[in-house]
Amino acid sequence: LYRSLVLDQKLATSASAGQNGLKWEGYFEASAVARPGRDPREVEEALYQELEKLKTTRVEDRELQKVKNRFAADTFRRLQSNFALMLQLLIADNNRGWRTFNTDPATITAVTAEDVQRVAQTYFKPERRAVALYYTKAADATAAPDPLLADLSDEERAQVGQMRAAIAQMPVEQAKQMLQQVSQKEASAPPDKRKLLGVLKTLLQQRIDKGGL
Amino acid sequence: MAGLTFSRAAIASIVAVALTGGLVAESTGVRQAGQTKAQPIPAHPRDLKFGPLDYTPPESSKHRHVIAGVAPAYLVEDHDLPLVTVTVHIRGGSYLEPKGKEGLAALTGGQMRAGGTAAMSAEQFDEEVEVLAANISSGLGPTSGTASVNFLAKEMDRALQLFFDMLKAPRFQTDRLDLARSQALQAMERRNDSTEDIEEREWLRLIRGPDHFASRRSTKASIDSISREDLAAFHQQIVHPGAFVISAAGDFETADLKARLERVLGAWPAKAAPPPPPAPTHMPAPGVYVVNKPDVNQGRVSIGHVGHRRGDPDEVAIEMMNDILGGSGFTSRITNRVRSDEGLAYSAGSSAAPGVYYEGQFVASFQSKSATVAQAAQIVIDEIERMRNEKPSADELTTVKNYAVEVFPRYFSSASAIASTFANDELTGRDPAYWKTYRERVRAVTADDIQRVARRYLQPDKLVILAVGAVDDMLKGNPDKPQYSIEKLAKGRPITRIPLPDPLTMTYPTQ
Numbered sequence: 001l002y003r004s005l006v007l008d009q010k011l012a013t014s015a016s017a018g019q020n021g022l023k024w025e026g027y028f029e030a031s032a033v034a035r036p037g038r039d040p041r042e043v044e045e046a047l048y049q050e051l052e053k054l055k056t057t058r059v060e061d062r063e064l065q066k067v068k069n070r071f072a073a074d075t076f077r078r079l080q081s082n083f084a085l086m087l088q089l090l091i092a093d094n095n096r097g098w099r100t101f102n103t104d105p106a107t108i109t110a111v112t113a114e115d116v117q118r119v120a121q122t123y124f125k126p127e128r129r130a131v132a133l134y135y136t137k138a139a140d141a142t143a144a145p146d147p148l149l150a151d152l153s154d155e156e157r158a159q160v161g162q163m164r165a166a167i168a169q170m171p172v173e174q175a176k177q178m179l180q181q182v183s184q185k186e187a188s189a190p191p192d193k194r195k196l197l198g199v200l201k202t203l204l205q206q207r208i209d210k211g212g213l
Numbered sequence: 214m215a216g217l218t219f220s221r222a223a224i225a226s227i228v229a230v231a232l233t234g235g236l237v238a239e240s241t242g243v244r245q246a247g248q249t250k251a252q253p254i255p256a257h258p259r260d261l262k263f264g265p266l267d268y269t270p271p272e273s274s275k276h277r278h279v280i281a282g283v284a285p286a287y288l289v290e291d292h293d294l295p296l297v298t299v300t301v302h303i304r305g306g307s308y309l310e311p312k313g314k315e316g317l318a319a320l321t322g323g324q325m326r327a328g329g330t331a332a333m334s335a336e337q338f339d340e341e342v343e344v345l346a347a348n349i350s351s352g353l354g355p356t357s358g359t360a361s362v363n364f365l366a367k368e369m370d371r372a373l374q375l376f377f378d379m380l381k382a383p384r385f386q387t388d389r390l391d392l393a394r395s396q397a398l399q400a401m402e403r404r405n406d407s408t409e410d411i412e413e414r415e416w417l418r419l420i421r422g423p424d425h426f427a428s429r430r431s432t433k434a435s436i437d438s439i440s441r442e443d444l445a446a447f448h449q450q451i452v453h454p455g456a457f458v459i460s461a462a463g464d465f466e467t468a469d470l471k472a473r474l475e476r477v478l479g480a481w482p483a484k485a486a487p488p489p490p491p492a493p494t495h496m497p498a499p500g501v502y503v504v505n506k507p508d509v510n511q512g513r514v515s516i517g518h519v520g521h522r523r524g525d526p527d528e529v530a531i532e533m534m535n536d537i538l539g540g541s542g543f544t545s546r547i548t549n550r551v552r553s554d555e556g557l558a559y560s561a562g563s564s565a566a567p568g569v570y571y572e573g574q575f576v577a578s579f580q581s582k583s584a585t586v587a588q589a590a591q592i593v594i595d596e597i598e599r600m601r602n603e604k605p606s607a608d609e610l611t612t613v614k615n616y617a618v619e620v621f622p623r624y625f626s627s628a629s630a631i632a633s634t635f636a637n638d639e640l641t642g643r644d645p646a647y648w649k650t651y652r653e654r655v656r657a658v659t660a661d662d663i664q665r666v667a668r669r670y671l672q673p674d675k676l677v678i679l680a681v682g683a684v685d686d687m688l689k690g691n692p693d694k695p696q697y698s699i700e701k702l703a704k705g706r707p708i709t710r711i712p713l714p715d716p717l718t719m720t721y722p723t724q
């Protein structure tokens with residue numbers, strides 16, 4: 001998705017997909033953020049095309065092997081300490097039972113290109129789909145641009161949008177805690193992230209000043 | 214900080230990692246300590262029983278091999294997980310850069326990994342690494358470098374081939390080099406932005422002198438002048454088996470891996486290892502130095518002097534002494550006084566690391582709001598004096614000695630920890646008997662020893678005091694506590710103001 005929508009078609013600033021397998025009904029989610037000036041509906045269409053490709057063309061062996069290798073290596077890398085092992089067991093138990101922790105690697109190795117195509121055909125159907133398009137409100141042409149965001153890149157502005165929403169719902173205590181953590185991190189953050197951290201601090205301070213719960 | 218979507222879970226995980234960092238090492242240490250004998254799972258963690266710690270460190274000689282007659286290698290098998298890590302430690306670094314080419318070592322180290330190989334373009338190489346799900350990295354620091362590969366055991370053939378292709382014949386593709394150069398220049402422009410960077414740079418200049426390699430910095434001119442050919446020549450000069458120490462850990466058979474390493478290194482002409490890094494000739498001038506950064510509300514302070522070398526007969530006693538003074542977090546005096554008692558700083562402490570190639574440094578450091586910088590600095594200096602004037606309490610001494618003995622197995626907590634501990638020791642010429650006798654030497658330290666080494670090692674009249682922050686506010690101090698001031702710290706000597714250099718040329722304005 002990233003290669004197609006962000007690098008090749010230059011439609012989006014970010015694109016990704018993930019599956020959220022839950023104990024009962026999970027979901028698969030593909031999302032992308034439109035590049036400024038592009039219509040979110042174009043992006044939606046491009047996402048469908050990528051999903052369609054999985055249904056119609058057999059994924060290349062090399063690409064499938066790459067994903068399997070990455071999965072295997074990352075799984076093992078997550079088990080290198082007792083603490084990490086404990087976390088992984090807890091997570092596995094919460095999903096489909098801790099025993100899947102031992103059986104998943106074999107299951108995943110056994111996946112074939114045909115399997116990938118089959119599940120794409122089973123699950124990627126319009127009638128199973130829920131679609132949400134998020135728009136930002138059109139800026140008031142007479143209003144000055146938000147000075148807080150003046151120094152940020154487009155991508156960072158999008159991140160600030162998300163953070164803003166999360167911070168607005170955050171309990172004050174948590175905002176205080178987070179402000180403390182961000183302040184500590186600030187000194188060691190890479191220079192190009194500092195402006196973003198500065199904005200994050202301002203937002204947190206605003207939340208704290210507003211008071212309430 | 215890449216994603217920066219701070220969900221509740223993300224915060225929880227930050228906190229979790231911060232809080233449990235210690236637990237991980239301890240639990241693996243216990244496992245290594247041979248206490249895995251299964252006990253029935255008790256109803257509550259408080260019912261867990263722990264026997265006395267009985268631990269013998271591994272023998273370096275059991276894991277040591279010499280590859281192609283020149284390169285020492287520590288190979289430690291661990292078949293728990295099908296992963297293998299091979300690390301090549303390289304003697305050499307920025308101290309070998311020709312004058313005017315500052316930045317060459319860092320670029321060469323980074324571009325080995327980033328710039329492709331003789332056989333493959335950078336893009337092909339990246340893709341191949343991705344397909345193998347391997348992690349490959351490389352870098353060159355001030356005195357040594359490393360290149361490392363971590364891969365699935367079943368991909369040993371291809372992963373090692375890629376890794377050694379990179380190490381032996383990097384392509385140094387020019388578009389990747391251009392990118393790295395522009396990133397270096399961008400970072401350079403921000404050189405005077407953070408007080409942390411300023412403090413580190415100016416501290417090294419004060420302690421090691423402006424001409425020593427440890428304090429040399431790249432400039433726009435030096436980065437601009439570095440060409441692909443410079444990288445290739447520097448690589449030729451320092452990356453060869455004569456400069457290697459290898460460590461490997463994971464799911465391999467020692468004889469097999471050794472044979473593979475022999476094949477690669479045997480066909481690679483070794484040269485003599487480079488000369489060791491030069492010692493500084495500079496004598497630091499004691500006194501108070503300030504750097505003005507008017508836009509910050511906290512001052513960063515370093516207080517210290519030149520220290521001792523590895524192998525010093527008092528090495529372990531100095532370590533214990535510093536742990537009492539400021540080296541062991543909440544149980545140490547500086548942290549207790551500056552942070553817990555007075556609430557003047559989040560982090561305050563000291564380090565007394567021995568130098569490998571020349572004398573190390575003693576340095577106490579903290580950050581405090583501008584008005585209380587002088588008070589916190591005075592507390593640190595008082596504690597340094599007290600260390601010399603009084604013996605430590607029996608409790609303090611027991612705490613630091615127990616801690617050193619109990620955490621000792623951490624150095625060998627996993628196969629890769631064992632391999633890298635021994636490889637680093639070999640690289641830096643540490644006596645192989647060091648670990649064998651370490652705990653005995655810790656246990657033997659007495660309160661008298663602590664005071665004796667404090668008097669020998671800590672030198673209040675040689676202290677260099679550097680404060681980076683809003684100088685006017687730091688000098689003004691706290692009106693409620695007029696007994697503390699930067700002036701008093703200077704003991705009548707003039708306070709030296711260090712100007713900020715031009716970030717691109719590193720020339721300091723004359724005042």
